[in-house]
Amino acid sequence: MNKSKPYHHGNLRQALVDATLELITERGPQGFTLAEAARQAGVSAAAPYRHFKGRDELIRETARQGYLLFGDLLEHAYNGGKPTPLSAFSKVGRAYLAFAKRYPGYYIAMFESGVSLSGCSDLALVSERAMGVMTLAAETLMAHIPAGQRPPAVMVSHHIWAMSHGVVELFARGTPGGRAAFSPEDLLESGTGIYLRGLGIVGE
Amino acid sequence: MNKSKPYHHGNLRQALVDATLELITERGPQGFTLAEAARQAGVSAAAPYRHFKGRDELIRETARQGYLLFGDLLEHAYNGGKPTPLSAFSKVGRAYLAFAKRYPGYYIAMFESGVSLSGCSDLALVSERAMGVMTLAAETLMAHIPAGQRPPAVMVSHHIWAMSHGVVELFARGTPGGRAAFSPEDLLESGTGIYLRGLGIVGE
């Protein structure tokens, strides 16, 4: 960090994304303000317009980066389904929750900021990539179940996604429910465990 | 509706809550504005202050009414666990989703507006009442499972709550995922079905 405050920031685009992450984490998705992001980056309120069309595009870019990182983490957790499909699947689930807790700013930008990923935008692409990992994990997990006895992999991944998202929103954040009897991790672990047994994946 | 625009509104307090519901449904929790609610109720911007301390209190009151209605609907669906604990439990799950779809304004005010229900506020009370119905449904459902083989009822209700909430947020709203392969109802039904089998509730 050079204190001489150079005229050119050098990496303003990314600095704005970082500021967005912080602000969004502290104040919620709508509490975020272009002006404040600029301030936090040590730059005038007009500067962001050299890098983004406006407020919306900055949030979208933040969400995009979030989906990229998210996809990477899920993929790394999945690790090609090794050592076993079940352990890989479990790791993906844990990675989901870990991501939400470790990068709340990204998570909020992705799932709570109201960004639209309809159409064939870049956002839709990276989002589908990330979600594809969950579906893939479900697929390999169920490969040994005779067809006809198993639900579609997409459905299973949606179930797990829904439960994970619900746990994040309801129990991994500050407010609702207040002091919970169980940690988010325990809740998700036990929940998916019961669900998988229902699928016939883990015996008893 | 009297077009003569009487000086006294008559029921402004509730009219403001209704306006809040509409606005929150259309514009999201933060897009809601006291000024606009007043406008929609046909009243000056200062009028709401006769009934609420400010913007926040109006949202809280909206959420409070939502929790009340929510609790009533869940209780009605549960119906004392009749005719069978399982059918009652399923009905509660369906009632959850039905509430979210039919009263999105309430749902958003309750779960997405960021109202805090910590402490012993009135909000916390009505919220706990509503959530208690889900726990009760889980409890009677598991009554026949030998203790030691079943998880705590609160945990089970949290699992179901999380999955329901996730389905609502991810698949019952406009944007994310776009066109989903499955309806929210199917998703929740199949998801809880698999989960219950994992609990040992429904045999196969």
Next chain:
DNA sequence: TGTACATCAGTGAACGCGCGTTCACTGATGTAC
């Protein structure tokens, strides 16, 4: 290596806007006698 110049990435002032909130006010309503 120097120089001229195009381009890039900032500034700061200004705009119009809508918001939340307050204030002194006033019209309508309800009540005591």
Next chain:
DNA sequence: TGTACATCAGTGAACGCGCGTTCACTGATGTAC
């Protein structure tokens, strides 16, 4: 039933504020020769 009066529930004007965005500008950087 009438009347005086307190109280209630609105008005409308005003405030200070911060926002998103635009504009003409200027300092810094990079490049061609």
